[in-house]
Every structure is written in structure tokens, then in C-alpha cells.
Amino acid sequence: MKITKDLYQGSLALLTDFYQLTMAYAYWKSGKAEQEAVFNLFFRKHPFQGGFTVAAGLDYVIDYCKNFKFNKEDIDYLAAMKGKDGQPVFAKGFLDYLSEMRFSCDIDAVEEGTVVFPNTPLVRVKGPLIQCQLLETPLLNIINFQSLIATKAARINLAALGEPVLEFGLRRAQGIDGGLAASRAAYIGGCSSTSNVMAGKLFGIPVSGTHAHSWIMSFETELEAFEAYAEAFPDQSVFLVDTYDTVNGIKNAIKVGKALRSKGKEMLGIRIDSGDLAYFSNVAREMLDEAGFPDAKIVASNDLDEHIISSLKGQEASINVWGVGTKLVTAFDQPALGGVYKLSAIRIEDGTFVPKVKISQQSMKINIPGIHNVKRYYSKGKAVADMIYLEDQEINPKAALIIDPNDPTRRKRLMPYFYQEETLLKEIFRRGELQYAPPSIEAIRERVQVQLGAFDKAHKRLVNPHIYPVGLEENLHNLRMNLVLQAKQTEDEDQPEK
Ligand SMILES: Nc1ncnc2c1ncn2[C@@H]1O[C@H](COP(=O)(O)OP(=O)(O)OP(=O)(O)O)[C@@H](O)[C@H]1O
Ligand SMILES: O=P(O)(O)OC[C@H]1O[C@H](OP(=O)(O)OP(=O)(O)O)[C@H](O)[C@@H]1O
Ligand SMILES: O=C(O)c1cccnc1
Numbered sequence: 265m266k267i268t269k270d271l272y273q274g275s276l277a278l279l280t281d282f283y284q285l286t287m288a289y290a291y292w293k294s295g296k297a298e299q300e301a302v303f304n305l306f307f308r309k310h311p312f313q314g315g316f317t318v319a320a321g322l323d324y325v326i327d328y329c330k331n332f333k334f335n336k337e338d339i340d341y342l343a344a345m346k347g348k349d350g351q352p353v354f355a356k357g358f359l360d361y362l363s364e365m366r367f368s369c370d371i372d373a374v375e376e377g378t379v380v381f382p383n384t385p386l387v388r389v390k391g392p393l394i395q396c397q398l399l400e401t402p403l404l405n406i407i408n409f410q411s412l413i414a415t416k417a418a419r420i421n422l423a424a425l426g427e428p429v430l431e432f433g434l435r436r437a438q439g440i441d442g443g444l445a446a447s448r449a450a451y452i453g454g455c456s457s458t459s460n461v462m463a464g465k466l467f468g469i470p471v472s473g474t475h476a477h478s479w480i481m482s483f484e485t486e487l488e489a490f491e492a493y494a495e496a497f498p499d500q501s502v503f504l505v506d507t508y509d510t511v512n513g514i515k516n517a518i519k520v521g522k523a524l525r526s527k528g529k530e531m532l533g534i535r536i537d538s539g540d541l542a543y544f545s546n547v548a549r550e551m552l553d554e555a556g557f558p559d560a561k562i563v564a565s566n567d568l569d570e571h572i573i574s575s576l577k578g579q580e581a582s583i584n585v586w587g588v589g590t591k592l593v594t595a596f597d598q599p600a601l602g603g604v605y606k607l608s609a610i611r612i613e614d615g616t617f618v619p620k621v622k623i624s625q626q627s628m629k630i631n632i633p634g635i636h637n638v639k640r641y642y643s644k645g646k647a648v649a650d651m652i653y654l655e656d657q658e659i660n661p662k663a664a665l666i667i668d669p670n671d672p673t674r675r676k677r678l679m680p681y682f683y684q685e686e687t688l689l690k691e692i693f694r695r696g697e698l699q700y701a702p703p704s705i706e707a708i709r710e711r712v713q714v715q716l717g718a719f720d721k722a723h724k725r726l727v728n729p730h731i732y733p734v735g736l737e738e739n740l741h742n743l744r745m746n747l748v749l750q751a752k753q754t755e756d757e758d759q760p761e762k
């Protein structure tokens with residue numbers, strides 16, 4: 265992956281929120297910079313009111329961490345920052361420390377293409393407090409967006425019932441990296457190709473496309489335009505038929521298709537980009553079949569998303585290939601995944617890690633303390649539940665109890681002994697050294713399909729999906745409850761007497 269090197273000239277260290285740097289400075293000043301901490305990146309709710317999320321972006325995270333270094337230009341910029349008093353914000357000693365800082369964290373993460381659920385860590389960072397803190401914003405930036413788009417793409421591809429979905433989004437994407445990262449994530453989520461040529465080059469994604477209305481409009485007649493296109497691409501012609509009159513456009517495509525056939529070539533198909541896509545695709549299918557082109561594909565586009573595709577399927581539209589842009593790459597109905605990054609443990613002087621919770625009025629927002637991992641249990645190849653557990657605690661193999669982190673009355677007994685299990689967090693870095701061989705984008709895309717295949721249809725339906733059980737192992741639940749009760753007690757004691 266070449267994003268860092270090519271687009272950002274070697275350093276993305278300043279791609280962070282200013283408060284991470286002011287905290288970093290204050291950690292340094294108070295002697296806490298190297299204190300070891302553990303942070304978890306997780307989200308609280310699936311996007312698109314869906315029942316699953318596809319994790320994506322780890323390859324960017326790896327690249328980011330490998331190259332995590334403040335270069336001279338970064339330090340010069342920080343050195344020139346002045347506070348309200350006109351004095352430098354950051355002391356020279358701190359800037360020297362930053363310029364010598366080398367990434368030295370342990371990172372564990374779920375692999376890209378894994379189906380994930382609320383509250384489970386997607387990335388766990390353990391290392392010097394200052395580094396963990398500086399990584400918060402870039403890690404969230406990367407994982408939130410790519411997971412969001414990979415999930416949207418997976419939903420759109422589920423709606424298309426295995427038919428190819430071509431990603432056409434670049435023109436409507438959120439800027440340059442928004443466009444590149446969206447094309448990458450859309451391919452991971454199941455799209456067959458992208459129209460984004462740079463994404464094709466950078467990530468090795470198949471590139472494909474048809475032609476635009478402007479091509480037709482640049483000729484006197486539509487027929488001439490089709491003929492000229494067929495001349496240029498005798499084996500790859502998909503004719504856009506709706507520039508003037510769709511039925512007439514289909515007739516012209518058939519004429520040119522016949523001419524191609526007389527030369528031993530075959531048109532690939534037609535594209536419809538406006539009007540009632542069910543109606544026109546059925547008209548087109550009938551006309552193409554009758555004219556002897558039963559294999560010609562019908563591509564449809566125009567503000568499609570998973571719901572419209574599903575509706576068109578329900579209407580028995582004769583569409584074989586789906587071109588989807590805007591609503592995919594902008595995650596139109598939910599523009600952000602609400603992933604967060606929270607401290608869950610810190611090492612104290614005696615060398616032990618102390619678990620930490622942040623109290624909130626909303627129980628959903630109380631984080632999960634300690635150093636944990638996640639196990640997914642499978643029965644006959646089907647995922648039955650995910651368990652978040654403390655890494656240093658034994659799990660009862662005959663009767664493990666998982667408890668819903670948002671509702672302690674919801675519990676489920678599991679018998680790990682009888683299940684196959686998968687530990688979701690994998691070792692990525694140890695003391696700053698990469699331990700993991702990132703899979704190819706093809707392998708990641710394949711993983712999404714295998715993972716989705718392990719979940720019941722009920723969790724994948726687009727509307728009102730059934731909730732997949734994810735719980736805290738009993739010991740972790742008890743630890744969390746005790747910490748919350750302790751914190752509340754301290755809070756009560758601090759209240760003035762009434
Ligand atoms: N049969 C159908 N059922 C449900 N939705 C459809 C159907 N046919 C088209 N659509 C969707 O309805 C919307 C039509 O949008 P709009 O009215 O802006 O397009 P149009 O006027 O046909 O085309 P354009 O403005 O691009 O010339 C699109 O989102 C399209 O995907
Ligand atoms: O609809 P999307 O899912 O974003 O797919 C991409 C769109 O981009 C192209 O045209 P563009 O929208 O630029 O112009 P048009 O609407 O006039 O066809 C194409 O014809 C699709 O309509
Ligand atoms: O190749 C296409 O048909 C295409 C590409 C980008 C946007 N809309 C359509």
C-alpha cells in the first residue's frame with residue numbers, strides 16, 4: 265500500500281486532533297508519557313439499522329503505524345505554533361522527544377473482512393500512553409470509514425443476490441482519500457469492480473465501466489455513437505440506451521449488436537440510467553431475447569442502494585448487473601460509523617495493569633474494562649455467539665455464561681467444549697514490530713463472504729434484523745459491575761450532605 269508515501273510525502277503524524285498533541289505534551293511534562301496503557305477501538309451500534317458490520321481498514325492502520333514518525337517538517341510546524349500569550353505551545357524538549365519517538369506498541373486487531381458486532385474490540389493498542397493517545401484519531405478515521413463502506417457494500421451485494429455490483433462512486437465521494445478508501449472498502453465488501461482507476465492501480469482492484477451520455481451527445485445520432493463505440497471496443501460494448509428515447513435506444517443497440525455479430529463479435533449488453541428501471545429492463549429483456557441476444561446483459565444505474573435493488577428484485581426486473589455510486593461511497597443514509605477508542609487499563613508502579621471504566625449516565629456508554637479478547641463460537645459452521653473475555657481468565661469450557669453488556673438480565677449459557685471457536689483479535693504488532701502478514705485484497709474480500717455465510721439470514725436482513733448474541737464472560741461482567749459500583753460509591757461519598 266503506497267498511500268502514505270505517495271500522497272502525503274512520508275508523514276501522516278499530524279493527521280490527528282490538536283488535543284491529542286496537547287495531551288501528549290502534558291503526559292510528557294508530568295512524566296507519564298511512557299506509562300503503559302491499553303486502549304480499545306469499538307463501536308456501539310451497527311450502521312444502517314443493520315444487524316452486522318464488516319471490519320475494514322487494518323491494512324491502512326498497519327501502514328500508518330509502520331510509518332508513525334514525526335519528520336522535520338512536522339516538528340518545524342509544531343515548533344512554530346504559538347499560544348494566546350504569543351509563546352510557543354510546545355517546549356523544545358518535548359519536540360525533541362517527539363522527533364525521536366518510534367512506534368513501539370503492541371497491536372491486536374480483528375482481521376479485515378471479519379463480521380463484527382457492537383462493543384467488541386476491533387483494534388486493541390497497548391503501549392506508552394503518549395503513543396496510544398496520538399493513535400486515537402487516525403485509527404478511528406481509518407477504521408470508521410472503511411468499515412462503514414465495506415458494510416454498505418456488503419448490504420448492497422446481499423440485495424443483489426450474487427449478481428455483480430459495479431462501484432461507480434468516485435465523482436460523488438468525499439474528496440480524494442474518501443474516494444480511494446471507499447473504492448477499496450466497496451471491493452472488500454463484495455463489489456465486483458470499481459470505475460476508480462487510481463484505486464485499481466493502488467489496490468489491485470478490477471476496473472470496469474461503460475460510457476456516458478456525453479459520448480452519445482457528441483454524435484449526430486445515437487446509432488452513429490453506438491457504431492463508433494463498437495468499432496473502438498468490439499468485444500466490450502455496453503450501450504447506454506436512455507439518452508433520448510429508451511426503447512429506440514434498445515433498437516439501436518440491437519442493430520449494432522447484429523452488425524458486431526456479423527463480424528464474429530458479441531455486444532456485452534446495454535445500460536439503463538433513468539426512468540422506471542423495472543419496466544424498461546423488462547422491455548429491454550424481451551426485445552433483446554426476441555432479437556437473438558439472450559446473453560446480452562442489462563446494467564442498471566441511477567441512485568441505487570440496497571433498498572431500491574431489493575425492491576427491483578421484488579418487481580422481477582430483468583437487471584443482471586448493478587452500477588452503484590453515490591449512495592454506496594457516501595454511505596448516504598448514515599455518513600459515519602460511531603466507532604470510539606477508550607482507555608481500558610493502565611499499568612501502575614507495582615507493574616500490574618489496573619482495569620479502568622468511564623462512568624456514564626447512559627449504561628450503553630460505560631466502557632468494558634481490562635485487557636480482553638473475543639471468541640466466536642460456531643456450531644456446525646454457524647456462528648452462535650461472541651464472547652468478550654479477560655485474556656488472563658479461564659473460560660469454563662462446559663458452562664460459560666455471557667451477559668449482554670447493555671442489559672445484565674439478558675444472559676446466555678454456552679458450552680464452549682462442544683463448539684468450534686475462533687479468537688478474533690490477532691497479533692499484529694509486538695513492541696512496534698509487525699508480526700502479521702497482511703492478506704491480499706482478494707483474500708480479504710473472500711473472507712467477507714465466508715464470514716457472512718456463517719451467520720443466519722435473520723442477522724443479515726436489511727430491515728429489523730435479529731440481534732446476534734454478544735456478551736461479556738461472567739468474570740468480565742463482574743469486574744465491570746464492581747468497578748461501576750465502586751466509582752458510583754465514591755461519587756456518592758463526594759456529594760455534600762443534604
Ligand atoms: N421500478 C422502480 N422501483 C423503485 N425505484 C425505482 C424504480 N425505477 C427507478 N427507481 C429509482 O427511482 C429513482 C428515480 O429517480 P429520478 O426520478 O431522479 O430519476 P429519473 O428522472 O428517472 O432519471 P434522471 O433524472 O437521471 O433522468 C432512482 O433512485 C431510481 O433508482
Ligand atoms: O447514480 P449513482 O449511483 O451515483 O451512479 C453513478 C452515476 O453517475 C453517472 O451519471 P451522473 O449521475 O453523473 O449523471 P446523470 O445522473 O445525469 O446520469 C451514471 O450514469 C450514474 O447515474
Ligand atoms: O462506467 C460507467 O458506466 C460509469 C462510471 C462512473 C459513473 N457512472 C457510470
Ligand SMILES: [Mg+2]
Nearest residue numbers: 537565566567
Ligand atoms: Mg445520476
